[in-house]
Amino acid sequence: MRAVARANANVALVKYWGKRDESLVLPQHGSISLTLDGLSTTVRVAFDPALGNDDIRMGGLPAGEKERGRVSAFLDLVRHRARTALRAAVDSESTVPLASGLASSAAAYAALALAASAAAGLSLDAEELSRLARQGSGSACRSIHGGFVEWQRGEAPDGSDSIAHQLLVPHAWEVCDVIALCGSGEKEVSSRDGMRRSVNTSIFYPAWLAAAEHDLTTMRLAIADRNFTALGLTAERNALRMHATALGADPPIRYWNAGTLAVMERVERLRATGISAYCTVDAGPHVHVLTPLETVPSVQAALADLPMVHGVLRCGQGGGATLIEAS
C-alpha cells in the first residue's frame, strides 16, 4: 500500500515537440534523450482507506490546484488498472534546485508511475511503466530508463506502442551535461502550450516534423558509433530547429533570453579553442552544454563567470527509475 521510487531527469538530444493526441500524450514524432544523474525526484505514495481525497504534496507542502488535478488524474489510471478506489497520499522531493526553473516533470512522473503502481500492488515491467509514465508527462516515459533512451512515436491509436526503450551503448562512453541556469524569472510559455501552438500555428511545423525523423536516424548512428561530434552537432542543430519552429508560431514563442545567447556565444568560442561542447535548449532559457567527461571542468569554468548565468549544474549519465521501498 506504500512505495517510494526515484527517477532522474533527462535531456532530449532529439527534442519531443508536438503531440498528435493531447489526452493520451502521443507525440508527433520520436525523440532521443540522455538520462542525467544528480537531478532526481523521489516520490512516496501511500494508498489509504482513511483518505476521502488524494493528498498531493511537494516537499511536504500542499501542491497547487493545477498540479493536484494532474496528479489525481494520473492516479486514476493506476487505480483503474489495480481495480481500487482508494485515495492516496503523495509527496515528492526533488534534488533540482528550487526556483532554478528547470522542469522536473519527467523525473516526477517517472517516479510517480513506479511508486504508485507498486503501492497499488501492480508489478509493471519497464515497457508498461514507460507507457504509464508517458500519460503523466510525455518525456517521463524516457526517464524510466537510464543512459541513452529513445521514445518511439508508435502508430497505435490507443498509444500502446508509444513507449521508450534504452539504446544500448558501452558504459565506458560518458557524455556529460553542464547546465547553465539562465532563468530570468519571467513567465514562460509552458512546453505543453508551446507545443500546441507550434503544432497548430507554426509555419515551420511540417518541416520540423520531417527533420526530426531524419535527426533520429543520425542520432541513433552517432550513439551506436560513440561519435561525440556527430551527437553534439545533431543535438545542437535539432534544438535550434525546435526553437525556430516555436519562433514561427503565431504569435511567436521565444524561450531564449540574453543569458541563453551569452552561453551559446561562449560555447562557440570554446569550440574554436578545440573543446568539444554543444548546446541544447529545452522549452526555457537554460542551456544544456553537452561535453565529454574530460572537458567538463573547462566547460564549467567557462560558463561560471558569465554575468547572466545564475548557476551551473554538472550532470553525468543517470540510471533508470528505481523502487526504493515498498510495503
Added chain:
Amino acid sequence: MRAVARANANVALVKYWGKRDESLVLPQHGSISLTLDGLSTTVRVAFDPALGNDDIRMGGLPAGEKERGRVSAFLDLVRHRARTALRAAVDSESTVPLASGLASSAAAYAALALAASAAAGLSLDAEELSRLARQGSGSACRSIHGGFVEWQRGEAPDGSDSIAHQLLVPHAWEVCDVIALCGSGEKEVSSRDGMRRSVNTSIFYPAWLAAAEHDLTTMRLAIADRNFTALGLTAERNALRMHATALGADPPIRYWNAGTLAVMERVERLRATGISAYCTVDAGPHVHVLTPLETVPSVQAALADLPMVHGVLRCGQGGGATLIEAS
C-alpha cells in the same frame, strides 16, 4: 563627368531573404522597407581620362580588394550603358558610425547608382535608378525612394521588373526606428552568404517564402491604414521568421547575441507597460525598435542603460536618393 549624390539607409519591415538569381540580384520574394534619415552615405564619382584603373576609396582611404572589385563591376554597368570606357575616381562618406557594424551597402549603392549615372551623363528616372542600384546591392533599390518602399519581386528573367516603388502614405505618419547597437565584434555570416545558405539548405525556406508573400499583403494594408500595431506586429513576426529560417540552415546561422535578446526582452516589457514598440533584426545582432515619434524618448531611455548595448541611434523617416552636385 563629376557628380555627388547622397542616399539613406533603410530598414526592412518585410525582409529580403534569398535570391533567385545571384548575378542579376533578383529576389525570391518582395520586401517592404522604411527609408531612414540620419544614416546616409554620400558618394562622389568622377570619370577621368587620366585614370588607368578605377580608384575606389571610402572616407579618402583605398577600399579593400573585395569592395574595389564589387564597385568596379557596378561601374561597368554604368559604363556599358553610357558607352564609355573611362575609369572613375569614387569616394564615399557615411554618417553611419564606424565600427557600429550597421550595414550601409543599401545607402552606398543607391548613392553610387545616382552619382555614377549622373557623372556618366545619363539621366535615369527613379525606376531605372532602382533597377541599377539593385545590381550593386539588392536592398539598395529601396533606398532610391524615401518613406515606405516596396521592392517587387518581378517575373522577368532579365530583372527588368524587379524594382522598388514608394508606398504612398500621408506624411503625417511618422514611424521611427531606435537602433540598439549590439555588436560583439565577432565575425558574422554576411547577409549574402546567409541568404545563399538559407535558400540552399534551410528546411524552413519554402515555408518562409510562402509567409513572406502573406506578410507583404498584411504590411501594405497596415501602411495604407496607418495601423502602427499591425505594422509592428507584422514586422516583428516577419523578422523572427527570417532568423528562424537562418537557424534552420545547415550548418545553422545565428545572427543574435546576448545583447539582441536583452533588447528583445526589454521591448517586450515596454510593451507590457503600454508603449507601442516592436523589434526587427537584420542579418546581424543589432535591433531596430520601431515606435511612433512620441514614444521615441521612452524607448531610447529604456535601451540606453542595457549593459550589452553599445550605442543607441535614433532615426526618423528619410527621403529618397538625391543628387547634390553634377558638373
